[in-house]
Amino acid sequence: MSRLKDSIALVTGGASGMGLASAQRFAEEGATVVVADLDLAAAEAAVKEIGRDSRAVQVDVGSVDSLRAMFSYVEQEFGRLNVLFNHAGVPGPPGLELTEEQFDRVVDINLKSQFFGTSLALPLLRKAAPRASIIYTSSISGLMGAPSSPIYGMTKGGTQILMRSVAKQLGPEGIRANAICPGPTNTPMLRTFVDPDRAGMDEGDEYEKQVAARAARIPLRRAAEPGDTAEVALFLASEESRYVTGTWIPVDGGLSA
Template sequence: MGRLDHKIAVVTAGASGMGLASARRFAAEGAAVVIADLDGDAADRAAAEILAEGGEAKPLRTDVASVASLRRLMRFVQDEYGRLNVLFNHAGVPGPPGLDLTEEQFDRTVDINLKSQFFGTSLAVPLLRAAAPSASIIYTSSISGLMAAPSSPLYGMTKGGTQILMRSVARQLGPDGIRANAICPGPTNTPMLRTFVDPDRVGLADDEDFAQQVAVRAERIPLRRAAEPADTAEVALFLASDESRYVTGTWIPVDGGLSA
């Protein structure tokens, strides 16, 4: 018996990094996973990998910044499964540095990091209600949503907004048997990490420079290493499963103690 047997899960940005690790983990525990990603080819490859591993997955190219695209995603889930047990609102982008931003930069960051989570949740509610009381919404926030983010105040703003959205949703949908929680990753070994260790976007010369910068930052982490995508995936699995059936309205840092 898998921990997610007979469950249906959607993972946004599920074709790479923490999203892919979570999608694979969900499928390994018995869930049917919809991999929603802007990169349709990558979503196809990710679903093929999961199928080859004996799991169940379907890809769907999805632009989370578009409400119309999110609506197509939920219509796909309705047509294929008729319910949704797990909505993992994972998609996100690094915020541009500083305060001197264009309106276009501002809108893109807010659209992907926050608007997508609001409308993804709103549009999924009927499907989640059909799966209640075994229904869970997981949001990817960040330790930048818990503490100051001086390199990108905009990024911190969106991730802090995720925290309030999650807590409000938990209060509103709890009576319907729908839980809502957030994961707050710290530095994680994904392609996005290169942006975070180079906040001025000057470009690191080579992989050796990048590794050195990661090592320097790891010295500030009590566990002395950056996270791997699997570290977040294990926490997501707990929040997706019925093992967390009485956990809602809270957040779990996955940061090696950095925010302690």
């Protein structure tokens, strides 16, 4: 109950799925958690669910001005930041025939947000060093490629290189940077990957069959649950990983082995 005692942690995309599960675990281990999400009502509901000393903030991670306002709030409230979990992301449209608008949206939310989120948080992280950890959500699609959505794989691969570069640059200052690479996970986003076009898919048997077919290709024979990623995030946020930086951890049941 004290692995993150006296820590300030911020989770983008923290109102649902893996982000919410991670925010809950951080709080359970003693952190004051800022749940940041585009959906303020969902963030407030998450804070109510988490309890303890948590806060809700609205943010559009694709907007630098919105990110700046979020970190200004953290500075005013806490003056430092021990854990930055750059988690927010969106699935990419299938194929290569994207509009410029579609391309920009995925890049803004999945990659631009990671870069500027890190840059704008840096003064707060420096105040918390050497107890400062940056966690990025990448994907196994950033390790193996994503033929169903090349734009998604591109952004998640970019997150990998950003993380490694940040780890090398900020390591001498006592700031660590690592990435989590989830595989198929039982969240609302999984539906998009199972059925990228949302064509005729409902919550019935067909969806379950497709999920089961994917799970059959995973060595552990199941999709991940949000809590599986949350436990890895907690490890990377805590002093248990104090000598771990510049690496990525697949949470995929062995799919990328």
